[in-house]
Amino acid sequence: MSKASGHVQVLTANRLSDGAVVFLNFDGDWVATLAGVVIARSPDEVRGLSARGLFDAGRNLVVDPYLVEMREVAGALLPIRQRERVRLEGPSILDDVPGYTAPAASGVGVNAGGNREAACGDRGRRAEAA
Amino acid sequence: MYRYDEFDAAFVRQRVAQFRDQVARRLSGELTEDEFKPLRLKNGVYLQLHAYMLRIAIPYGTMSARQLRKLAHIARTYDRGFGHFTTRQNLQFNWPKLSDIPDILAELAEVEMHAIQTSGNNVRNVTADHFAGATAEEVADPRPYAEIVRQWSSLHPEFSFLPRKFKIGITASEHDRSAIKTHDIGLHLKRLAGGGLGFAVWVGGGQGRTPYLAQLIRDALPEADLLSYIEAILRVYNLHGRRDNIHKARIKILVNSIGLQAFRSEVEAEWARIKDGVLKLPAQEIARIEAYFAPPQFATRPPPAALRPADRSFDRWVTRNTHAHKQPGYAIVTISLKPIGGIPGDASAAQMDTIADIAQRFSCDEVRVSHEQNLVLPHVRLGDLWSVYQELKAIGLAEANAGLVTDIIACPGLDYCALANARSIPIAQRLSARLAPRQDLVGDLKIKISGCINACGHHHVGAIGILGVEKRGEEHYQLLLGGSGTEAAALASITGPGFGPDGIIDAVEKVVDTYLRLRAGPQEAFLAAYARLGAEPFKEAIYAST
Numbered sequence: 001m002s003k004a005s006g007h008v009q010v011l012t013a014n015r016l017s018d019g020a021v022v023f024l025n026f027d028g029d030w031v032a033t034l035a036g037v038v039i040a041r042s043p044d045e046v047r048g049l050s051a052r053g054l055f056d057a058g059r060n061l062v063v064d065p066y067l068v069e070m071r072e073v074a075g076a077l078l079p080i081r082q083r084e085r086v087r088l089e090g091p092s093i094l095d096d097v098p099g100y101t102a103p104a105a106s107g108v109g110v111n112a113g114g115n116r117e118a119a120c121g122d123r124g125r126r127a128e129a130a
Numbered sequence: 131m132y133r134y135d136e137f138d139a140a141f142v143r144q145r146v147a148q149f150r151d152q153v154a155r156r157l158s159g160e161l162t163e164d165e166f167k168p169l170r171l172k173n174g175v176y177l178q179l180h181a182y183m184l185r186i187a188i189p190y191g192t193m194s195a196r197q198l199r200k201l202a203h204i205a206r207t208y209d210r211g212f213g214h215f216t217t218r219q220n221l222q223f224n225w226p227k228l229s230d231i232p233d234i235l236a237e238l239a240e241v242e243m244h245a246i247q248t249s250g251n252n253v254r255n256v257t258a259d260h261f262a263g264a265t266a267e268e269v270a271d272p273r274p275y276a277e278i279v280r281q282w283s284s285l286h287p288e289f290s291f292l293p294r295k296f297k298i299g300i301t302a303s304e305h306d307r308s309a310i311k312t313h314d315i316g317l318h319l320k321r322l323a324g325g326g327l328g329f330a331v332w333v334g335g336g337q338g339r340t341p342y343l344a345q346l347i348r349d350a351l352p353e354a355d356l357l358s359y360i361e362a363i364l365r366v367y368n369l370h371g372r373r374d375n376i377h378k379a380r381i382k383i384l385v386n387s388i389g390l391q392a393f394r395s396e397v398e399a400e401w402a403r404i405k406d407g408v409l410k411l412p413a414q415e416i417a418r419i420e421a422y423f424a425p426p427q428f429a430t431r432p433p434p435a436a437l438r439p440a441d442r443s444f445d446r447w448v449t450r451n452t453h454a455h456k457q458p459g460y461a462i463v464t465i466s467l468k469p470i471g472g473i474p475g476d477a478s479a480a481q482m483d484t485i486a487d488i489a490q491r492f493s494c495d496e497v498r499v500s501h502e503q504n505l506v507l508p509h510v511r512l513g514d515l516w517s518v519y520q521e522l523k524a525i526g527l528a529e530a531n532a533g534l535v536t537d538i539i540a541c542p543g544l545d546y547c548a549l550a551n552a553r554s555i556p557i558a559q560r561l562s563a564r565l566a567p568r569q570d571l572v573g574d575l576k577i578k579i580s581g582c583i584n585a586c587g588h589h590h591v592g593a594i595g596i597l598g599v600e601k602r603g604e605e606h607y608q609l610l611l612g613g614s615g616t617e618a619a620a621l622a623s624i625t626g627p628g629f630g631p632d633g634i635i636d637a638v639e640k641v642v643d644t645y646l647r648l649r650a651g652p653q654e655a656f657l658a659a660y661a662r663l664g665a666e667p668f669k670e671a672i673y674a675s676t
Binding site: 016064080098 | 156157158159162163177178179180181182205206210211212225227228229471472473476477478479480481526544545546550551552553555556559600603604605
């Protein structure tokens, strides 16, 4: 069960190839946004999601998976901790970085398909993007 | 400037090839993260909040125009167009792809740079006075000794798995610009009673969650004994330093737990055993390394009678951002990487390219990185100052604020760092903007900001220090006063309850207001006023309405 009433957990990690922040979505892919992310409410769901993180880390899709506590606000997910909000949204100062060049848009997902039967978070429900 | 010999070049190329293979094996899954992590850390690769981070060593803060251009090229080609200069005279790229890092290291090797031992539990990049070789205040250029220590410590087999990271800083001036008392070993090069050169050796300094200032372990170490004495210190630390608790593993904990006298006894006993062995530094070897750092060919013609057109902004810049040079007709120039409201230590690829051009034309091809996150042109003719100023102004880096209240040190903080609890950079930006109108009135005053207890932003030795913490999931900031990283080193004290992101800006402004109101006059700097007045008037002002 989540630590506080009304809080849920999602699974996050960094992508192995470039370190980008990713979240596990309902299709079993690791993606850059909270759109369609798997959420866990019950202790069983939390355990399942945690196991999925370790499984995908073992498959070298992602690094350092862990669960992030969120609260649902008007159907959207918002991280409880400021750390996770910054991690989700990116550095808050990029507009002021001299010479900052945003990367070209690219597919951000890490396809973990083919093992979807192992996506224990499937027991959770699809969430809206924050 | 030191140039790689064949051994150095082959060694670095070999290391790049090794890491290329290690990265390939990691990406293919042959290596697990647990297996790969210590390998990447040995090569300066961290996994941060949003991406990998590559930390590149700039030994003793010295680099050539060619090297700076290479950093600009890497920023543009492999990263996101900028780099971040750190408080340990390194440069960090915040967005490299793991798969690109071997290519980045190969590019660095082309210009005799690397990222080896910028992380991990080994001797890190040896730092030095950023005015070395240029200031008249020093007894000799400390960089040859820093280079000797660098060569000795690089991949030292006995010291590649220390209990914790190990930092060495060196100065050769009475005015300490290297913050040597905050280092695991601080070296002060000085003239000994007999006339030769030697070192005052300080040990056990460090910041982090348990800050200590270094203590003097030996006052007059002959230069020939530098490596053997350091080796003796490292050996005692390696033997007795704690490995069971990461928070108690630094040498400062060992020195302060057993006491300086006991630690010194062990070091001296070990040193007596090894001092006349292979680590004795022959005078000819010191001279060989010194030759790499020979002063440039300074122009002997007198500077022009009129150094500058009438320009008030230029006058301010000359007053604040230039320093006396040992060579008549020359000046040391500080390039502030602290534009008002800007990000401390960041420089774009274009700015780095322009600074490299300026260094090549006006500063004998040299650039320095200061631990205060600025760049330095060490050898600029007085007659060229106007041209240098104009070119820096064109790239937005002519702020006349070196040492002023807007010349703020800030770690990357929660915007980048996986360890941070709170953002540092936005606080620095807001303070800079808030205090800029009065910065000349306030005078010398150092603000230093860390986003967590690890203290990369040196908050313990800030005249005004700010420490970011997490309180119920939100950013919170503690305020400290009275610290200094100079020869009069002092640890700052926490004022009391902390503040939110808005409150800390107001609190710092109240400290500044109180200083301006109570100082004996403009000649009484903040730390002098704080020493005379004590903390109470500042606390009263800060907490009066909270």
